[in-house]
Amino acid sequence: MPRPPGHGPGYEIKRQEIIDQAAALFAKHGYAATGIAELGQVAGLAKGALYYYIGSKENLLVEIQDRVLGPLLTAARQIAALDEDPVLRLRLLSETLLGNILARLDHIWVYEHDYRHLRGANRARLLRQRREFEKIVLDLLAEAMESGAFRRLDPRLAMLQFLNLHNHTYQWAHRDGQWDAEFLSREYCATLFSGFCNSGYDVAGLEKRLADYRDRSSA
Amino acid sequence: MPRPPGHGPGYEIKRQEIIDQAAALFAKHGYAATGIAELGQVAGLAKGALYYYIGSKENLLVEIQDRVLGPLLTAARQIAALDEDPVLRLRLLSETLLGNILARLDHIWVYEHDYRHLRGANRARLLRQRREFEKIVLDLLAEAMESGAFRRLDPRLAMLQFLNLHNHTYQWAHRDGQWDAEFLSREYCATLFSGFCNSGYDVAGLEKRLADYRDRSSA
Amino acid sequence: MPRPPGHGPGYEIKRQEIIDQAAALFAKHGYAATGIAELGQVAGLAKGALYYYIGSKENLLVEIQDRVLGPLLTAARQIAALDEDPVLRLRLLSETLLGNILARLDHIWVYEHDYRHLRGANRARLLRQRREFEKIVLDLLAEAMESGAFRRLDPRLAMLQFLNLHNHTYQWAHRDGQWDAEFLSREYCATLFSGFCNSGYDVAGLEKRLADYRDRSSA
Amino acid sequence: MPRPPGHGPGYEIKRQEIIDQAAALFAKHGYAATGIAELGQVAGLAKGALYYYIGSKENLLVEIQDRVLGPLLTAARQIAALDEDPVLRLRLLSETLLGNILARLDHIWVYEHDYRHLRGANRARLLRQRREFEKIVLDLLAEAMESGAFRRLDPRLAMLQFLNLHNHTYQWAHRDGQWDAEFLSREYCATLFSGFCNSGYDVAGLEKRLADYRDRSSA
DNA sequence: TATGAATGAGTCTTCATTCAT
């Protein structure tokens, strides 16, 4: 969303760079404790020029949140709409979520810690998006219960367990960690689905069906 | 850590009150975004008197972290030392952890969000304590694997799953929520241990054994 | 209106001093062009301490406007309520107005030039007070017409002439000028009332009646 | 004062447009509180191009003052040089002055409020021109006294009354107001001259003589 | 002619902290 009208071709590129740098700083020190001066130093820009790009500090926060929630929601909506077993879709969603987390660890730090510094409309929009994501997870879990794959659980508590397990990952994961999204997703889902599924359900077969799905969709 | 020597009898009481109020404020707005002035207003004290009690803003943070980790570590050490099945001990640890989280939600917010504002020795001490807690969980999980209850998993990943699931709870729990620590612990452990245990292990019997243990120890 | 609760005895005194100094600076350079730093230098206070007294820059403007309009409105209401010839009351009002202008030239500069920098409620309140003052003048002029002393004029235009003549005085008057409020009021009223009155009205006798009134009310 | 040599034909036209827009903005928010960026937006020009036309912000102020004082002084000089009764010339000057005020209300706002933001030579020149205008009024009043039309008044105080009454008009007049310059001039002069003239002088006949003069000079 | 990008001093305001009383 390029703000003011009339900007040169390099504007948006530089702007995105600055948002990257801001995300790194916010992740490290927290949004409130990061000064605009510090960001200027990192960006190699005087304060005036900085504001030419960022508009305001809160605006940076908005952009960072959008970078997290935008792709995530898009992917989640697509996955939810697939004509596949709900458990498989949960597994896909899990991997997408973890992929997003691991790919942009600093963005996630900010996303998880500093959303409360958003005000007014920005905050409302964020919360709406968060709720939409949670709803997608909730609905998939409910579907999995209806399909007989999962036991009758409190769907909300199931969703919260799903999110707890995934979303807390940013706290200890680090760039170039030993585990990638695929591995973590397999492990997390193995744990969750063992707990959630009916005795009759073939948890072990899930990874096989995932591979099949991937063959099909890449074909 | 009562500061200088020579304090009246009410000193420590008032000091603890102020730390309570600080925790509430820090949880609400974040440590960095909370002003000492705000705290003074809530405490009904002018700045001078406030500093007489708190020493410094960072000191408040230290105290809050201690209130979380002190009791938690004490309890964790005791549980780890029990002469019981490691799985049962994990279940006990889980409930204790959740009990602490739910009992002091605002402290946990601060503990999770703002420990990075600690500097130097305070920070080092905190990290040491966190690692000790993680080590206790790790060792219990390893014991459970050795005992044959759990499959051979990467113990570190198992520990991280355990902590993810528990520690992220503060994000959505609220005072007087519908679920208490016992219930959540049962649910979380059911999920985790279903995923972790060997096919031969009697997960369902865990709660029974827990009840037995409680009968014994209260007797 | 001392703002925050709990201030020492010297607080209000110092606060009033600072407002004085602010009025002088605002009058000289204009509100918008005067920096808080400048005020701090004049007051001999660091910025922090300054804000301890002033609250905000706009608040200074509010106080200055109040110092002008408060006493003026009080006096105007009293004069309007007197049981005297409306022309005499206009003459009294004129002198009061000029007295206020000459006594606080710098406040008047700010009052006349910078009221538009007030926002929201502050601005609304100011405009209400200004209109009240204008209404008092208007009503007195209308009364004077009804009493037969003045010709049938457009009362609004008469009021505007009255205010033009008086209110523009701040532009050229200076402290210790050669003319005091009494003299200027006599001259201004002589001019205005010559133009306004009916041929039968005894303009020249007004000053005599004023002297009588003053004898009476001081007795 | 067109700046550097070598400008295209449209330069001066656009430049005048920009000064118009600047006057409107300055009148609305005050010179100090108006940003160059705001002006650029209104003018539809980026900052670079804007500066190509305006030279500097202070220069705009100079131009606006010149637009007020230039025509006013030219007209005042011509009127003063007429071979007519000084009272008639004062009446003509009054109408010219009011015409200028009503025709360019925003320029007058700036002229009255922001001349103090001029520095050095610009300020000196402005003050010189203001004094010249005042001198013209002063001399006409003195002439009217010498001619016996007016009483022996303090000529300076008479001039100040004349200017007060006229110059404060900008404060409440607005474009398309109910009163035009001719009407206001007639009313203002009726008031002033009633107060100033000797008992023998025929104030009421002034408008008649003005009409005669206009017949003559248009013929 | 006109632009977009950059500057850096300047804007108002808040901060955690200290200390004489």
Place this chain on the structure above:
DNA sequence: CATGAATGAAGACTCATTCAT
């Protein structure tokens, strides 16, 4: 014990102005 008063660095942000293109 407690206060009110003071500090000065730092907070986010805007300013008029310049200049390579």
